[in-house]
Amino acid sequence: MSYTSFLYLFGFLGGMLLCYFITPKRFRWVILLLGSYLFYIAASKNWVVIFILVTTLSIYLGALWIEKINDIFKKLKGTLSRQEKKELKEKLIFQKKIVVVILLIINLGLLVVLKYYNFFAGGLNSALFNHLSMSLPVLKFVLPMGISFYTLQAIGYFIDVYRGKYKAEKHLGKIALFLIYFPTIVQGPITRYDQIGKQLYEGHAFNYLNFTHGSQLILWGLFKKIVIADRANMFVNHIFQDYAQYSGIVVMTGILFYTIQLYTEFSGAVDICRGSSQMFGIELPKNFNQPFLSKDINEFWQRWHITLGLWLKEYVFFSVSLSKPFKKFNTFVKKFGNDYLSKLLPATTALFFVWICNGLWHGASIKYVGYGMYYYVIMLCGMYFEPIFKKIISVLRINIESKWFKTFQVIRTIVLVNIGMLIFRADSLQSAFQMLKSCFVPSQLPLNMIPTLGIDIHDFVIIIIGAAVVYGIGLIKEKGISIRESISSMKLPLRWTIYIAAILVVVIFGAYGKGYDAVSFIYATF
């Protein structure tokens, strides 16, 4: 059951809204729980649900165990001397770490085995076992739907309880709902328990504004997915499958269209999910915030796939750079290394783990490791060469607040991101490099060539206009104007004219039916 299907939009979502609002408020979260399991089972194989059940049960029990250890310390700390308190704290931290390790082995273990086994087995075979005339077998696993998303949510939850950020949830059903909530299970946004837990469990009353705003967001998501992304997909597939045949502007257009496709598809899907959730009165976090208006790569990653970036920052970046072994390592480098460089070392080391995790999270292949490392190197360059860049700006007397300089920064970011997208989409690092090289071979893209590239001229124009509309809307949002609120404040005839026009645009210009293939969500496979 895809989020863009009639079955989901008019059958499942409609039915859920009806059941939710006719049920007494205190039991409404149960409707969401039952509906989410129904959605999960309908959208994947029946027995696969066992994996999410294992994750749910393990983190529920593990978090309660950690909570019990936290309580022991709170109970005893007032009665102990400073030294005794320190000793008890160390002992209990050790116990908590054991629980965390067990939970990580269960949950990360499931993800690693199901998603990465063949990748690591292949690596081990070529590095070691093949030399010993042995090999690890290639195994075919079923990847449970949403495992990369719910595993991160589960880990975030028990690490927060471990750190004492909030208390463990006592109700198993509530943890189950947090992990499997149907608008987030397929492709995020990756939510945190303290962010949506309370919202999920309190019964919300029907709110007309939430309903209309949610519907508008769904419609906007459908426009991005069906009108732009699914259409661009045909052109992109054509170029990337046969890239050796093309060069110059044709390849560049293929790369640019893939960037447009990925952004409109992923952000469109998240809009549909956030819109669905808003209809129940549950506000999901934003996953995109006009990423193509970023002035540098660091800012881009604060605006693109925001919830993944925040998760990596909170649970990988902080964990690595504030860990004790790292503290010792940092002291050692400071003693024997350059003072300025040693000050940048914490972020340098922690970012390495962040980008390795980011790359591998997207997929089990060297290509994705390369994708992560690409951004890692760009960020390091930005950090280490900051004094040089400042010097150049000062020598050339560049006004960094001027409009043209900001425009230059935005264009530079877009170019760098497009190269990243090329690595992400290409079959391998080698083909990405070949395609990048071919961009510098002069060529032309005459209008009569377009019909030979998987789409006709009308599709091409619709993609360009659609992308311009999305970018334009982004510029308006960037100025702090809420389009949905502006529409809501309009008079009824004008408001409904806009609604009907928007529906007609999706229905008329949507890439579905004869001549178009239904395209699965790219991020649903991660």
Next chain:
Amino acid sequence: MDQLLEVLRDMKPGTLIDENSQLIEGGILDSLDVMNLSVELNDEFDIEITPLDILPENFATPTTIYNMIKKLQEED
């Protein structure tokens, strides 16, 4: 406070920083700088900054950082 200001000035050479400089809002520190600074502070003041302490309000100005250091030293 002088020791803290020295750490900050070493980290951001050429930037004028006093007790009330707006470090986050003024764009002097970004998230990577905050991390580098936290590790430096752990070392310099023998404290243990945890992920729960990494909040914009704790790193807003040198004064708020100083208050956080004092609090962590007292808790230890």
